[in-house]
Amino acid sequence: MVPAKMIALCDQRSFYASCEAVFRPDIRDKPIAVLSNNDGVVVALNEYAKAAGVKKFEPYFKQRELMERQGVQVFSSNYELIGEQSRRIMETLRALAPAEIEVYSIDEAFIDMTGLSSDGIKSLSRQLRDAVWQHQRIPMGVSVAPTKTLAKLGQYATKKIPTINGVCVLERPHQWQWLAERVAVEEVWGVGRRLTSKLNAIGVRSAADLSRLSEREAKAMQGVTLVRTVQELNGVGCLDIETAPPPKQQIICSRSFGQKITNLDDLKEAVSFFSCRAAEKLRGQESYAYRLSIWVQTSRFDSEPINAESAIEIPGGSDDSRRLSQVAIDLLQGMYYPGARYAKAGVTLNDLRPHLGYQLDWLEADSVGGGSEVVMGVMDRVNKRFGRGALTLGRQVGRHNYAMQRALKSPSYLTRFTDLPLIRMG
DNA sequence: TCTGGGGTCCTAGGACCC
């Protein structure tokens, strides 16, 4: 008997690294590592690179020598490439899925398989895996279980047990319990480093141990989130498929700079860019922000790091890039220390309220309205059609000293005519 | 003069994810 609910998780293997191998068949059997923004830390590794001893989330400069010695192929983050690969993979999944899918992250999607027979689930899972390989040449694991957390657990099996060929279906309690006994608690979705050490201290070492934790203990240790995790490990669903993700309660845009910034103009340019990106996301979910905060910081490894933050109300709310950018720049004026070497800045939008049912503030002439919707609508459409950044505020035109370093970026094979891969015949 | 419970709002920091 198949459980009442069955949720599939499709997870692209070593996604960033796999993407780099698609157009480079010559490196498919070599170690590959992909770096974060500004080539700061390693964020993705294929199996060969893991075997060579490269560590995820460790700084690149500390591992560079090891990587060179081991012949690791290193790449900067290529968002143009992986973003397009991701979009195409999700299209492939959508075409085969029985219902609308939940795109959970750039390389993961949940698919509701409720109602299918046991054989139906298995054959669809294999079909999804094969289609993504055939269309996009990205290896993918598919795990299916009654809850999202168990589906996540199933991914562990698709990675570690070669004989199941990347497909794991957990239908019965004894199946997920067998797996849970063999998976360390830190592998469980929602259990991070801090929680792991707390759990280990009371003798909880495996996912199965965690599933036996009482509600009271779970609540005391990590609040409602851990209670949910424990229930989900026992096959009781607490997290539904979200085909239309709920609007965000907070929107952040921040970046580390490609080089240290020491003058106010460059900082303004960066902060203006961050506010506009945040405003774009805000319009994407059809909300207004009633509060904006910005922060600027020097390197946290400095002997006396600076970390300044400041927030302000937006009377009447706004989703207008021009207004939010101006507010952010005004805030920045009072926070800037001449002589500091700024390494990073960010903008956060808070107190977000949906367009529908908002309270119009008739005392605030420049809040919502006044042609703002029209201008922002044009801006968004132009940028959608011609690419992000095609139409920006004058404020953002400058030296771009904050732009990130991507010294080892591969070509944008899928999104630029000049970068199309060439195949030489004969 | 000092003490108390209980509610709301806000924020900094913790913790997690990819």
Next chain:
DNA sequence: TCTGGGGTCCTAGGACCC
């Protein structure tokens, strides 16, 4: 030269008020 990601949510605890 000198390097160190980005984004979201939750909650404990403080401030304030009745």
